[in-house]
Amino acid sequence: MGLGRSPAGLGVPTALSDAVEAVYRAESRRVLATLIRLLGDFDLAEEALQEAFTAAVERWPAEGVPGNPRAWLVSTGRFKAIDQLRRRARFDASLVAVAERLGNGVTPAPDLDDDGVEDDRLRLIFTCCHPALPPDAQIALTLREVCGLTTEEIAHAFLTAPPTVAQRIVRAKGKIRDARIPYEVPSRADQSYLAERLDAVLHVVYLVFNEGYSASRGAAVTRPDLSQEAIRLGRLLVELLPDPEVLGLLALMLLHDSRRAARASTDGEIVLLDDQDRSLWDRGQIAEGVALVERALAARRVGPYVLQAAIAAVHAEAATPAATDWAEIVGLYDVLLRVEPSAVAELNRAAAVAMRDGPEAGLALIDAILARGELGGYHLAHSARGELLRRLGRRDEAIAAYRRALELTTQDPERRLLEKRLNGV
Secondary structure, eight states: OOTTSOOOSSSSOHHHHHHHHHHHHHHHHHHHHHHHHHHSOHHHHHHHHHHHHHHHHHHHHHHOOOSSHHHHHHHHHHHHHHHHHHHHHTTOTHHHHHHHHHHTSOOOOTTOOHHHHHHHHHHHHHHHTOTTSOHHHHHHHIIIIISOOOHHHHHHHTTOOHHHHHHHHHHHHHHHHHTTOOSSOOOTTSHHHHHHHHHHHHHHHHHHHHHHHSOSSBSOSOOHHHHHHHHHHHHHHHHHOOOHHHHHHHHHHHHHHTTGGGSBOTTSOBOOGGGSOGGGSOHHHHHHHHHHHHHHHHTTOOOHHHHHHHHHHHHHHOSSGGGOOHHHHHHHHHHHHHHSOOHHHHHHHHHHHHHHHOHHHHHHHHHHHHHTTOSTTOHHHHHHHHHHHHHTTOHHHHHHHHHHHHHHOOBHHHHHHHHHHHHHO
8 A cells, every 4th residue: 555545455345445445535644744743754654654554454354443543543653663663773773762762652542632633734734845945845745745645646747757756755855854844833922933934835835726727838727636635735724723814825726716617618728717607617615715805804914815815706706707896906906016016916917907997008017017027938928918919909019929928838728829819810
């Protein structure tokens, strides 16, 4: 049974196999997080997790599923790890002290505290997203250790070779070990440090979501599996640390994901917001997202994720494109740019201004951004500029802008959309 795979098909009765598989799906990441805390080593904890589930498959047919499977698995995994260290210690004297230290520790009680386990999961997320690790390593380690994706699944998601992903994970674990990065959540008493670390966590989760919401390259418009993993992480973070920005990020992801079914045609072509069939939007996700935005705004600590979610909520609540409150959206972008200035947010505001005040007003703002030397390599800036030029009847300039966007895009459906726009100018 490899990490990230369920224990089905191991020659045990179907009912029990189903029970073990259900426990694996529900508890394996929680068990791993606690084993990492107890053992202080990612690789040893992963081996211990596998050993614990192997023992479950062997022993539960005779003994029955324990009343608290999670506590049983943690305790069994810990003892398996200690036994393994003691065996290795015969060949490596440096492991003797480690084995004895772990062996003298306190065995997890059968009624393992739920709050403690949830704290372990939060610790694991913060450790995987430590700012000392490179961003690509943070993403790979989070997807592997927190979400349980295999190296091959992560590589496929980000169109990277599996050995490259494996090296990132190995290097990240080595960095955590060698730099003695603490396996902990920053103290709430140190608000500035907690905010810095939380920003890194939220950034990683949002990067994962964005790759699922709009794949950076390849044949598909979206990667629903990645979006769902990010939303699952967002829900976990809300349960464990209901900060307004955490609420805002989950709301933002839900509101964007609510449009997924309408964002591509049956033959895989991109459908732009104004052309989407809004009856396909997930009203349940929209309601949940809007409620989270309202809850976050009530805290009166407005951050960039809350503001972006508020903008997404205005779009989601518009029954038709014409009903969109562009004045409110522009106002929210004004606040967002004061809170967290960025050229991409400026571009999005320019598009909203074009809808409120006309294409000429939006074009002037986009040209000002490009004149500063920002977003010159961003295909959406040139695509937006081409659309506004087309609406103004400036055909030759629109063609040049669309061609530049086409040169910069790497996603097949976006290329086809741009080619269609180019041919239609």
